[in-house]
Amino acid sequence: MHKETVWTFETARFSVALEITREYNYQYDGDDEDGSIQDAIYRGELIAFDSAVVVRLDGRVIAVDHLGGSVYAAGEVERFWTDHRDSDPMNRNCSIMRAARGGNVVIGHYFPDMVRIAIGEARNALANVPYLRAA
Secondary structure (H helix, E strand, C coil): CEEEEEEEEECCCEEEEEEEEECCCCCCCCCCCCCHHHHHHHHCCEEEEEEEEEEEECCEEEEEEEEEEEEEECCCCCHHHHHHHCCCHHHCCCHHHHHHHCCCCCCCCHHHHHHHHHHHHHHHHHCCCCCCCCC
């Protein structure tokens, strides 16, 4: 397995990072009746990886949100953390897309939700901690 930090946001004391871990022996568990997806993973045409958004305070992990089993075309893995900012508003969760497709339509971008969840968990973890002085 190969872990890589592919995205970070930092403040003076906090950091939020997306770490992805490539899965080389991944067994695809989705809809793959003819086995073509698994074959593409074996050939390296599709990349399987697990991801974690990690929140740190002064370098210590205080919250993590995990997602396993993502599969993207080789050379397009970065779409996992960039697609929510697509230049085409019809590919984003925004007012233009909802006006065209209906107010209840949601495009499933995992990355922004993972960031929101990890930060929420960090806030909960620190909710009862006395005021944190700068180091």
